[in-house]
Amino acid sequence: MSINKNKLIDEIETLKEEFAKTTDKLVKDVKRQDKIMARSDKRQRQEYDELQKKFLEVEALQKEIEDTQKEVVFTMGAIGESRSKETGNHVKRVAEYSKILALYYGLPAKEAEMLKQASPMHDIGKVAIPDAVLNKPGRFNEEERRIMDTHAQLGYDMLKMSNRPLLKMAATVAYEHHEKYNGTGYPNQLKGEEIHIYGRITALADVFDALGSDRCYKEAWDDERIFNMFKEERGKHFDPKLIDIFFENLDEFLKIRESLKDTF
């Protein structure tokens, strides 16, 4: 009896040993897993921190690029303007008018903002127009008019090589801001929606501002005369949709004109 009992104890002892071995191994495995997890967590944290840091750097660089682009574009517009002795705020007003026309026309906010930045370059081609023509008081003769009109093509040629979205947009604006909705504009006599929306918008913004300002060759028009002309030119010089937008939101345009008016 005692022998049998001892044998059973032996078996149990063996089992106990096996069990201890297995649990030791399990404990070791669990510890190992924990270690792997801890290391991996630490590494992930470092990687994430590093990524965040890089991401912020990229964002800052991106902003730097965009700001530089804006500044270059605005400065180029100002150069064009200074050459033709137009008033200091003309390009700023054209920029603001263009933006709200774009927004009400239904362009995405980002595109409208870009157009605001690109539209000041519409007359950049004027830097290549001789002073004698550019600043001539009074009316142009035929030859002078022909020379003056090349500024659209010249502006386009200056900007067309760029792959930057903003400069490409500015190229379109420079090229098409003297096209007319009925096809009688220049340089390509484009008609209706053949004229890029950027061109149609800037055309209206530019003319509205130019008519309301004194220039070397003419005095400013009063509002009634401008509005009558706009109504008359709806669907002729200008995109009818944009003229409608203009009159529907006239207050906003006048507010911009007032806040950016020229001081002498």
Place this chain on the structure above:
Amino acid sequence: MTNLNIEETKYTPKINLDFEKGIVSIAGKSYPENTFEFYEPVMKWLEEYFDGNAQETTTINFEIIYFNSSSSKLFFDLFDLLEENNEKNTIIINWIYDEENESALEAGEDFQEDFETLTINLISK
């Protein structure tokens, strides 16, 4: 027994298992989509190698610059296998790491700590 060579990919290391020279080298990044599947031929090769095909001295060169946690687990398994064969064979493990790569160094230290009987050299370059 034949040698086993696996080319490096974007996610997996270059692996050379040379049974004639007794040199095993694993170098590069290790974050395969399925780690255990990827290393299965390597583990099989090592089992076969230590099953009567091993050279007098076996050198294992690890130069892992990036690894995910399942690779880390896999390496522990691989070290287990080496430890099991350590008594009958001379095994030298070189864990090569870039001095700026803290996690690679820490992993090497973990292996040293867990496998006291193995010869693991931490080599900074």
